[in-house]
Amino acid sequence: MSDQPSVSPKVSCKGVDVFYGDQQVIHNVSMDIADRAVTAFIGPSGCGKSTFLRCINRMNDTIEGARVEGLVEIDGENVNAQGIDPVTIRSRVGMVFQKPNPFPKSIYDNVAYGPRIHGLVRDQMDLDEIVERSLVRAGLWDEVSDRLDSPGTSLSSGQQQRLCIARAIAVGPEIILMDEPCSALDPIATARIEALIDDLRQRFCIVVITHSMQQAARVSQTTAFFHDGRLIEHGETEMIFTNPADTRTQDYITGRFG
């Protein structure tokens, strides 16, 4: 179904099924996700976007009763293969959540958390540099450089979300997953995050779940439409929005359901 034949995809999924207990919520999804591009997942609530996203960094492991079948590959390597540690997968795949969730620590320690637990730094100078670089990339440095010691929770929610992005990119991931990163933010903070996503596209493979059609159109190059646990349509964003192949896609993006 992919239409990026020229370069090999960053993430490649084949026949993915996900079950919560006996209930199957993802049915046979196959999809390639391109590197250095933004892919948007759209679809009505409960259609399985978050569940599918969590297959990529094995976050479904943390949910009691969840079971993933099928193939999920990053750079051709099966993330569910025996002997693969989810911890290493997650250090390569950053994640940003719907509600900003900075740790109850200082701004500095929030960003330094990943490098510390993964042993990425040799000394304090290294760490200082990583923290600064991540905050600069997340567009937060200018606002917080003079108060790195104050708690992360003292920031506004838009700043908190950018802090979470800085925290995710501090470990040098290749992929960043964002599950409705702007749904708890006001329009101005949303615009800043969108600009940031567009900026980060130069270096990362980014997947964004969004409920805003405008947002999907603004930030993504590729869009995937999910419905009822199935991938209905997947292609260039412009194509999906101007000329969808499936009537369900058309109905959804014109607001007739969902």
Place this chain on the structure above:
Amino acid sequence: MLDVLAMIEVSWLAFVSSAMILCFAFLVGRRFSVQLPDQRIAVSQPNENGAYLAMWTVAPTLLLFALYFMFGEPLVRFLLASDLPTGFERLTSVERQQYVDRAGQALGLETIPSGADPIFHAVVDRYRALRGLAKGTVLCLSLFLSGSMFLYQLRKLSGGVRARAQVEGGIRLLLLLCAAIAIATTIGIVMSLFYESLRFFAVTPVTEFLFGTRWNAQTGSEFGALPLFFGTVMIAIIAICVAAPIGLFVAIYLAEYAGHRTRAIVKPALEVLAGIPTVVYGFFALIIVAPAVRAVALRMNDMLMALPFIDEPVLAAQPTNALAAGLVMGLMIIPYVSSLSDDVISAVPQRLRDGAYAMGATPSEAIKDIVLPTAFPGIAAALLLAISRAIGETMIVVMAAGQRAQFSLDPTSDLTTITAQIVSLLVGDSAFDSQRTLSAFALGLVLFLVTLFFNLIALRVVGRYRVRYE
């Protein structure tokens, strides 16, 4: 008739008459309301009308009996004492009171003791008659007042009074009354603690009590409570050293690792642990743990004495000892630590855990770095509550810690605590106002203040923590 009434327990009288009035008025009120003129929206439901009528009708009866409880018997005695047969004028009022007392006691008996003179008989009869009269008056008066109230409220009901709102008010009053009883009791206990303690401190200076190092209340009169404080703290520390790590690990396991099924078994099991009567723990400490501690201590003494430079026993190895009491008390308070810690750990928002996992943290890293620091205030509060429970615990120390008030850092020696001393001071006969008995109140006051302090801090911490994460 009045004689019979005199012998009926007044609480019975109050109970039976108010129950009858209540039922009667309720049934009438219910039925009455059905006959209200038809309205689109009923002002009140039948049950509410019944409750309204019942509540108003029973109020005067309850009030009158409450008055009788407080003033009835004293009034009867006063009348009797002021109206004794001729010849009693030369007695002092105290002697007359004593005579009335004896008549009152005779009244409670089936037959008046033989050898009593006819005057005494007459006084007893008079007592009985007066008492019967008093009860009869209360009964008649209450019937009359309740009856009038009944008729009056019945008329208001037919006028369409808002019974619903008034019943609500009545329920509020009832609840308020119950709360007031609880608070008044607490205040009463605290007041009496203070009052008796003041009497104690009038003889023994506060400084001597708080900082004196010799306690010998049983035989002598040395009231330096420092050794008791020492013993209390020592045993509480042993207990918390057992309960804090185990309780916390249990809580972490339950909140973070255990599946539904394990949780469903372990949680109730812990609650059972919390429900075991402390005397059973004390029994366990005395019969099993204390001898075991002693045996181990004796072995260690032997081993140490085999060394060249030690030639007398190092450990006291007493048959009752602080270690046994502390260990068992630690077991006892594990549920206090684990249950509250489990709650606060579970209350840490899931999104923080998700954040940690998504960063590539392992479960134990997520717990160590994110969950426990977030839950720390609540865990500290749980520990404080457990400590205050340990300080106030009595039965285990009474049975297994010993009776000697001494300073000893050797956990195998016998120690005594504030609570254990209070028990041994108050059992057995001694005049209520002896300094020995009063010292128990002073100890109780100290105990009360210390545990109150711990509990207040713990509650404040928990409260602030709740505000932060909800």
